[in-house]
Amino acid sequence: MEKGKFHRVPILIGHNSLEISTDADRIPDILKTISLIFHLQPSKFVPGSLNMQNLIKSSLLGRKIKDHYFKSKSAVKNLTEAMVYASVDQFVRPIRETARLYSQHTPVYLYAFTHQGSLGGVYNRTSPGVAHTEDVGYIFDFKHQGSEADYQVRNRMVRMWANFAKTGNPTPEDDKLLNGVKWTPNTKGDHHLKTLVIDEDLHIENNFASEDIRFWDRIFKLYGTRPYSTY
Secondary structure, three states: OOOOOOOOOOEEEEEEOOOOOOOHHHOOHHHHHHHHHHHHOHHHHOOHHHOOOOHHHHHHHHHHHHHHHHOOOOOOOOHHHHHHHHHHHHHHHHHHHHHHHHHOOOOEEEEEEOOOOOOOOOOOOOOOOOOOOHHHHHOOOOOOOOOHHHHHHHHHHHHHHHHHHHHOOOOOOOOHHHOOOOOOOEOOOOOOOOEEEEOOOEEEEOOOOHHHHHHHHHHHHHHOOOOOOOO
């Protein structure tokens, strides 16, 4: 990706606000077990893609990452924070770095889906945030029931995705359905990743998830060893 060795066509990519999310009373035992292992072995917080070989440095860095997300609290007893960490680690960070790398060579339309509705199949939401694949329910009809706001979000997403499939631009012209919002792509030379936040309203943010992204960018800069197989 860094060298641009791919078909240089416009790209549409994004993530939900809390990809790894589930109700606290339905957290699988395996997630609780993983949280316990991470609590006892902080080095597990260190992504393998950093290519760290020194076990002592890896353990110290793991504690730094743990403190960033859990503030010295137990990962086992703070499963909401565990879901935030896992979502950033497994989805948000790699997706946004992928968008940044691709944008050096081709237009990239980046989105963050934050609408907490029902068309994704979640009716009694107890955990804040939108889980993995919920956004798909706003593009395809899975027969879930939703509110008027949910169907408005669906209509807008279908319009933008269809536009992109036809023209390579999700907002090629002024559209009342989209309230005139222009989804501008990320391109080479941009200082921030522009993100279309999809909720009951549409708007562009330049610093979405910026605290987490800055934190991980510093981690990779200070502790990482290239080449990275992922980010």
